[in-house]
Amino acid sequence: MKKGLISSLLMLYVVIVPWDVVYAADENRYGYSEGNEELLLSGLKNLNSQELDLALSDLEQLTKRRPDFRLAQLVYADILAAQAQGAPLSVKGDTNKQKIDGLISEAKARLLMDLEKPSRNMLPADMLKLSGTQKHIIVIDTRLSRLFLFENRDGVPVLVDDFYASYGRAGVGKEKRGDLKTPLGVYFITNRLKDEDLPSRYGSGALPINYPNIWDQRLGKTGSGIWVHGSPVETYSRPPKASEGCISLTNPDFIKLDSQIDYRNTPVLVGYKIRWIDKQDWLEQSKHFGTLIRQWASDWESQDHQRYIANYSSEYNDGKRNFKQFDRYKRRVNGSKKYIRIGLENLSLYRYPDNPDLVVATFKQSYKSSNLNGTSIKRQYWKFERGRWRIAYEGLPSKGNP
Known part of the structure; x- marks a missing residue:
C-alpha cells in the first residue's frame, strides 16, 4: 500500500452513500461515537501490518455504523481499489486533492494521539489549582487535535474522556478577525447554544468561550464567535484544520461533552502542545x-x-x-x-x-x-x-x- 492513505473517495462517496440516508436508520439524529475511533485505529494498524482482511473487516463494520465517517470510507474504498486494481485510487490523479489531504491529516492526528496518549498518573502542568466550584476542566491540545475532559475530584483533576477535535484551518495563535486561527490561552465557557437555534454547520450545539478575553484585548487581538461546537450535519468528523477558528467535535462527542459540564463555570485551556507531569x-x-x-x-x-x-x-x-x-x-x-x-x-x-x-x-x-x-x-x-x-x-x- 502506498504511504498516506489511499483514495479520492469524495467522488465515490456521493455514489456509495446518498446524503439523505445517512441518518435514516438512526433513532438519534446525530448517531453514536462509542467504539468508532477504536475500529478506525484497529483498521489502520492492520493495514500497516499488511493484514488486509482484518483491516477490511474493521472498516466495513465502521462504515456501516457511520456511513458519514469520510475518513473510514476513504480507507475502506482504497483497500478495495488496491486489491481490485493493484494500486490505490489516491495515486491516480489529484481530483479533490485538498479534501483527500485533509482526511490523511485526520488519520495521522488520530494515530499520533494513540501513540502519545498520556498515562493515567499524568496531568497537564498548566492546571495549577482547581476551584471547588469547577466540576470539570477542558484542555485542548491542537497538535494532537484532541480535547481532554477532566473531572474535579476533591481538587485533583481526573481524566474522564477525550475526543478528536478540529481547529482553525489557518492554524493557531489568533490575532485578528477573519484570520481563521484558533486562539491559544486560558478561556471560560460563557453560554450554551442549542442546535435548533443554530445553522446546520454547527451541528449538535455550541459552547461559546470568552475570546477575546481582557488579556487578548490588551494585546490588540480582535475577532468574535470562538466556540466549541459540533460538526456540519452531513459529516461525522472533519480534518484537523477545518474550522474558522472554533473547536469542532463530532456531533455525538459534543452531545456527550455538553451533557457533563456546567457551561457557567468551566475553564478551557487551549495550547499547541500540552505538557504533562x-x-x-x-x-x-x-x-x-x-x-x-x-x-x-x-x-x-x-x-x-x-x-x-x-x-x-x-x-x-x-x-x-x-x-x-x-x-x-x-x-x-x-x-x-x-x-x-x-x-x-x-x-x-x-x-x-x-x-x-x-x-x-x-x-x-x-x-x-x-x-x-x-x-x-x-x-x-x-x-x-x-x-x-x-x-x-x-x-x-x-x-x-x-
Missing part, C-alpha cells in the same frame, strides 16, 4: 501557586504599602489605571484604613499553555475594612518578571465577544 509533581506545584495568592492577600492586610505594591508589575494596567496611577491610588486608599481583612474562596489558577510566564487567577474575594465591606469575583493575570510573579491586571472576569 506526574501527579505527585502536580500536587506539589498546586500548593506552591496557592501560596502565591495567599501571600498577596497577607501583604494587602499588612497595610505595608511597599510589601503590597511589590506584588504588582510595572506594566500593570486595569483599563482605568496604569501602574503609577494604581500605586498612588492604593497608597491613599489603604492608608486611610484602620484595618483590612481579605478572604479568598473558590480559587482557581491556570497557566497559559504556550506562555508559561502568564497565569490566570480567579476567586471570590471578601473585603472588610474599617469603613467598607464587600464581596466580588476577581480575576488576575500574573506575569513572571524580574525573578518573581507579579500582577499585570486585576478586575472583573471578562465575557469576551461570543
Whole structure:
C-alpha cells in the first residue's frame, strides 16, 4: 500500500452513500461515537501490518455504523481499489486533492494521539489549582487535535474522556478577525447554544468561550464567535484544520461533552502542545501557586504599602489605571484604613499553555475594612518578571465577544 492513505473517495462517496440516508436508520439524529475511533485505529494498524482482511473487516463494520465517517470510507474504498486494481485510487490523479489531504491529516492526528496518549498518573502542568466550584476542566491540545475532559475530584483533576477535535484551518495563535486561527490561552465557557437555534454547520450545539478575553484585548487581538461546537450535519468528523477558528467535535462527542459540564463555570485551556507531569509533581506545584495568592492577600492586610505594591508589575494596567496611577491610588486608599481583612474562596489558577510566564487567577474575594465591606469575583493575570510573579491586571472576569 502506498504511504498516506489511499483514495479520492469524495467522488465515490456521493455514489456509495446518498446524503439523505445517512441518518435514516438512526433513532438519534446525530448517531453514536462509542467504539468508532477504536475500529478506525484497529483498521489502520492492520493495514500497516499488511493484514488486509482484518483491516477490511474493521472498516466495513465502521462504515456501516457511520456511513458519514469520510475518513473510514476513504480507507475502506482504497483497500478495495488496491486489491481490485493493484494500486490505490489516491495515486491516480489529484481530483479533490485538498479534501483527500485533509482526511490523511485526520488519520495521522488520530494515530499520533494513540501513540502519545498520556498515562493515567499524568496531568497537564498548566492546571495549577482547581476551584471547588469547577466540576470539570477542558484542555485542548491542537497538535494532537484532541480535547481532554477532566473531572474535579476533591481538587485533583481526573481524566474522564477525550475526543478528536478540529481547529482553525489557518492554524493557531489568533490575532485578528477573519484570520481563521484558533486562539491559544486560558478561556471560560460563557453560554450554551442549542442546535435548533443554530445553522446546520454547527451541528449538535455550541459552547461559546470568552475570546477575546481582557488579556487578548490588551494585546490588540480582535475577532468574535470562538466556540466549541459540533460538526456540519452531513459529516461525522472533519480534518484537523477545518474550522474558522472554533473547536469542532463530532456531533455525538459534543452531545456527550455538553451533557457533563456546567457551561457557567468551566475553564478551557487551549495550547499547541500540552505538557504533562506526574501527579505527585502536580500536587506539589498546586500548593506552591496557592501560596502565591495567599501571600498577596497577607501583604494587602499588612497595610505595608511597599510589601503590597511589590506584588504588582510595572506594566500593570486595569483599563482605568496604569501602574503609577494604581500605586498612588492604593497608597491613599489603604492608608486611610484602620484595618483590612481579605478572604479568598473558590480559587482557581491556570497557566497559559504556550506562555508559561502568564497565569490566570480567579476567586471570590471578601473585603472588610474599617469603613467598607464587600464581596466580588476577581480575576488576575500574573506575569513572571524580574525573578518573581507579579500582577499585570486585576478586575472583573471578562465575557469576551461570543
